[in-house]
Amino acid sequence: MADPSSYRPAPGQIPDSPGVYKFRDAHGRVVYVGKAKSLRQRLSSYFQDVAGLHPRTRTMVTTAASVEWTVVGTEVEALQLEYSWIKEFDPRFNVKYRDDKSYPSLAVTMGEEFPRVQVMRGPKKKGVRYFGPYAHAWAIRETVDLLLRVFPVRTCSNGVFKRAAQVGRPCLLGYIDKCSAPCVGRVTPAEHRELAEEFCDFMAGRTGAHLRRLEQAMKDAAADMEYERAARLRDDIEALKRAMEKNAVVLADATDADLIALAEDELEAAVQIFHVRGGRVRGQRGWVTDKVEAVDTAGLVEHALQQLYGEESGEAVPREVLVPALPDPVAPLAQWLGERRGSRVDLRIPQRGDKKDLMDTVRRNAEQALALHKTKRASDLTTRSRALEEIAEALGLDSAPLRIECFDISHLQGDDVVASMVVFEDGLPRKGEYRRFQIKGFAGQDDVRSMHEVVSRRFRRYLSERQRTGEWEPPAEDASADGASADGAPEPAGGPLDPETGRPRRFAYPPQLVVVDGGQPQVAAAKRALDELGVDDVALCGLAKRLEEVWLPGEDDPVVLPRTSEGLYLLQRVRDEAHRFAISYQRSKRSKSMTAGPLDAVPGLGETRRRALLKHFGSVKRLRGATIEQICEVPGVGRATAEAVAAALTGSAPAAPAVNTATGEIIEEEQ
Template identity: 65%
Template sequence: MADPSAYRPSPGTIPDAPGVYKFRDPGGRVVYVGKAKSLRSRLNSYFADITSLHPRTRQMVTTAGAVEWTVVSTEVEALQLEYNWIKEFDPRFNVRYRDDKSYPVLAVTLNEEYPRLHVYRGARKKGVRYFGPYAHAWAIRETLDLLLRVFPARTCSTGVFRRHGQIGRPCLLGYIDKCSAPCVGKVSADEHRAIVLDFCDFLSGKTDAMVRRLEKEMAQASSELEFERAARLRDDIGALRRAMEKQAVVLGDGTDADVVSFAYDELEAAVQVFHVRGGRVRGQRGWVVDRLEDAGEESPVTGLVDQFLSQFYGDQADLEDDVANSVPREVLVPELPADAEAIGEWLTGLRGSRVQVRVPQRGDKRALMETVERNAKEAFTQHKLRRAGDLTARSAALQELQDNLGLDSAPLRIECIDISHIQGSDVVASLVVFEDGLARKNEYRRFAIREAATEGDVASIAEVVRRRFAKYAGESGGQDRTPGIDPDTGKPRRFAYPPNLLVVDGAGPQANAAADVLADLGVTDVAVIGLAKRLEEVWLPAEPEPSILPRTSEALYLLQRVRDEAHRFAIAYHRQKRAKRMTMSALDDVPGLGQSRRAVLIKHFGSVKRLTAATVEEITQVPGIGLATAKAVHTALNRGEEKQ
C-alpha cells in the first residue's frame, strides 16, 4: 500500500486553473482520470486525512504512486480531455457506463448495403442504430410485426438473405408483403434503405408527420377511385396507431429529453435512464456500478451526475451516426453538478443545437423524475437481493469459505465487526450476524466504544470482541460450548453460542487483535479473518501475507456483503450518535438545566427545531421546567432574535 504523502506534489506547485489530472500506479499505468475547475483545490483534497475519504477513493490514492495534470483554458476543454483519456486508458477506478447487456434492443444495421431490423443484446457497434431497450424481446417482435406491413424492411439473417438470393425466391414474409424482398431484386438498395429510414424516423418520434402523409395518400387514392390501395393505406394507418399506443404518452408537449436518476449506498450506485422522444418513453436503460466519490464533490449525487453525463453521452455520440437522436434537447437530473454550465455547452457541441441540463421542479416532468427514481431504487434492491436469494450460490459460498480457510465445517453462522468514527470522535462499532448466508437483523448489535476510543481501530476491535465473547466464555467455562438455555422461554439465549467465523473489517493487525482476545478468553472454536477493502484481501491471524480469493468467487461476494452490511450499520449508528450529541449541545450552556431535564425537553417537543420555535409559556408546560428555566432555554436557543 502506497503512502499518498510520498508522492504528494509540493505546496504551490499545483496551478489554480482548470485542468485534467491522472493518478498512476507504481508501474506507470493510469488508474484514475478526473477533471477540476481548480486543480489545486481538487488535488489537495485527495491528500487530506486519508480516513475521511470514501472507501474507493481511499483505495485509489493508496494504489497510486504518482499524480500528473494538464492545464486547459476552459471547463468544456477539460470535459472533452477527461472523456478522451478515460476512453484511451480505461482506468480501473473510473466508472464506465457500458450498455447493459441484459436488455434487448431493436437494432437497425445501417452499416450494411441492405439494412436489417432485428432483436439484439450486447455492446453497441458503430454504424448500427438502436431503439429501446425494451423490457422483453417479445415486445420488440410484436412492434415489428405491426410495423412491417407499413415498412416492409429486411429482418432475416445474412445467411438466409444470401440463400434466397441464390434460389431466386423470397421467403414467406416476402410473399405476404411484410418484406420488400430486396434479396430477389423487388426493390433496389436505395429504395430499401428509404423504407428503413422511414422506419427509423417513425420510431424516433416523427409519428404525426408519418400518419398525416399516409392519410393524405389514402384520400388521394380514394379520390382517384383506387379503393384497394386506399384500404391498404387505411390498414397501415391503423397499424401505426396501434404501435403508437403501445408506448405510453408521458408528456404532451412533444418533449425530447432523457430523465436520469440514481440510487446508491456507500459502495455502489444504480442509475436509470428513461429516453423520452416526442413525449413518449422510447426506451429505458439501467446500470449498477461501483462508486468512487470524487473528493471535490459537494454531494454523492452531483458526482454521479457529472460522471454519468460526460461518459454516457460521449460514448453515444461516438457510436451513433444520428447524434441528434442520441443527445436530446433536455437532460433532466436529480441535482445539478458544479460544472452544469460547462456540461451543457459540451452537449450542445455534440448535438449541434442547444442542450439544457436542469432539475425538474414541478408538473409532468417532475412526476416522471419520481418514477425514474423509483425504478432506480427497485433495480438497486433487486441487484442486492439477486445473489443473496440464490440458495445454490449461498451454499457454494459457504463451501468455498470452508475449503479456502481450512475450516472443519461450513461457517453457517458468520459475525462481522466494523468500527466507525470521524477523526477519533464518536467512536462506535457494529456487529452483524449472517446465518446460512442471510442476514439476521434481529441479532445485530451496536457498541459505543469506551476504553479504546482514543487508541485507534485495532484497540477498538479488541474491545468489541472482548465485550461480545466475555459473557459467553464465562457461562461456558471455556469448555462447554453448548448454547445456554433461557429458563423462562426454553429457547437459546441470544449470543449464548459462538459464530463459526468472525470477520473484522481490516487487515492483519485487526485480525491479530481479535484472535488474541479470543485466545485470552479461552475461546478456541471460532475462526477469525480480516477483510481489507484495498484489494479485498483475506487476512488470517499470524499470517504475513493475505489470501486472495478470485474476483468471481461466491465466497468473496458473501464476505463483501457481510462486511458492507456491518459498515452500513456502523455508519448509521455513528450518524445517530453524532446527531444526538450536536442536538443536545445547543442546551449545554443553559444554567440549571441538567442532562435529565434536557432529555425531557427534547422528548416533549420531539426536536430542537420545535423547541426553538416554542414560546416561554409552552416550555413551562413541560413537567419540571419552571419560568426562570424556560426563559433561559428560550434565550439560549434564540440568541440574536427578538425575545417574546
C-alpha cells in the first residue's frame, strides 16, 4: 500500500477552480475519477490523516500512487468530462451500475427506408426510436399486435422483406391486413413512413388525437352508410383502447416524467426508474450498484442520471425528472439535462399529491429489488471470497489472489502447437484480457519447453512495458534492453500504456498468482522462466489433471485440497477455461491448415486431388516434408503435379493465423 503523503501535490500547486481529477495506481491504471467545484479543496480532503477517512476512501488513496487533474471552465463541463472518463477507464473505485436484468424495449427503426417495429435489447442505436423498457417481451408483442390493426407497420426481418419483394407476394401479416405490405408496393415509402410516425406518436403518449380522428371517421362512415368501414373503425378504436388500458393512468394527462427512487445500505444500492409518458407508466427498469466509494443518496442520484441520460443514444430526457434527493449544487446537473433535452428540465423532489404517491411506489420497488438482489447474490459473493481465501491459505500467500492468470498448451501430435492465457479477477473471468500464443521453433515438441516459452514471453512483455513507463530498468545483459521483446515479437504500436489516456495495453498488469495446467515439470519450467527474468513477486502453482493436485515450485509433494474445497473448485474453473480457450484456438488453426491454402495456387490441382493429398498425409506440414516420389503415390497425382505441389509448398511461407472472434471474446494473438 502506498502512503498518500508520498504523492501529495505541493502546497499551492492545485488550482482553486472547477475540474476533474484522476487517481492512478502503481501500474498506471485509473482507479478513481471525480469532479470538483474547487480542485484544491476537494483534493486536499484526500490527503488528511488516513485514520479519519471513510474506510472505502482510505482504501482508494492507499491503493493509488499518483493523482492528476484537468481544469475546466464550468461545473457542467466537469460533469461531462467526469462521465466520459468513467466510461473510458472503468475505475474500480467509482460507482458501477449494473442492470439487474436485461430489459427489452419496443424499437422503431426510423433510420431505414421502410421503418420496422421490433423488440430490442442491449445498447441503443442511432436512427432508432425506443419505447419502454418493458418488464417482459411478451407485453411488447401483445401491445404491438393490437396496434398493428390501426398502424400496419412492417415487423418482418430484412431477409423476409427482400424475399417477399423478389417473389411479389407479401407474408401472412400482409394478407390479414396487419402489415401495409410495402415490400410489394401496396404503399409508397412516404406513406409507410407516415404510418410509422403515427405509431411512434401513439406510443409516445399522444393518444387523444388519434382516438378523436378515428371516432370522427367512424361517424362519417356511418352517416354515409358505409357500415363495413364504420365497423372496422369501431374495432380499431377498441384495439387502441385495449392497448392503452395495459398502461395504468397514474398522473394527469400529457404528463411526461421519469421517477427515480433508491434503496440502499452500507455496501449496495438499488435504483428503480419509472418512465411516465402521457400520464401512463410506459416503462420500468432497475439497477444495482456496489458502493465502492463513499457516496450519499444525492451522489447516487447524480450517477444514476449520468448513467440514464449520458449516452449519445440513451434515454430521451423528459420535461420532469423526480428524484429522492438533489445533488449540491443542483444547477450544473439541471443545466446538463437541459442541454441533453434541448429545453428546460424540471429536476425536483415531489412533496405531495399523485407524484409523491407514485414516488413511494417506485421506492417500494427499489426496496424489493435490493432484497431480491441480496438473496440471489449473497451466496455467490461469499463463495468466491471463501475460494480466494482458501487458495491464499493453501499456497501461503500474504493476501487473496485477486488476479489469477492460467496458461495451457494444446497441440495435435506436435502440430499446430498453441497456448492460451486466461484471466480471472475477483473469481470471475475477464474475457477481454484473454490472450493466445502460437508456439514457434522447437519448443512445440513438448509441453514443458512450450510452457517455458509462453511464460517467458508473457512476462518479458510485462517487463518491457514497465521499462517503457520507467518503472523498471533491465540489466545490461538482458536481451530485451532495447525495448523489443527477446522472443522477436514486435512491440504493439503506441506502447503498452498510453501516457496520455492511461488505457491498458496488452500485458500491462501482473497477476498475484500464475496457474499452469500440469504437474511438477510444467511448474518447474514456469518457475525457471520467472527466475530468468527476475520476476519474484508473482506466486506460482500447477494443477495436475489426474488427481487434481496442486504443485508448488521446488516442492517434492503436492498440496492436496479437499474435494469439497471452494478454492479447488475455483482453480479447476480457471484451468478448464484455459483448456477450452486453447483447444478452440488449436482447432481453428487445424481447420485452417486442413483447408490447405498453399495448395490453392497449384496449377492443375483441383479440389478432389487436394483432399486426396491431405487425407493421405494428414496435414500440410507432413505434405511439405514428403518427397516427390511419396507425393506420386497418391492416386491421381502424376509426377508433374507432384513437382508443382512440392515447389508451391517449398516456396510459400505459412500464413499468419487470423484472429478468431466467433466466441465474442476480445482477444489478441501473440506472434
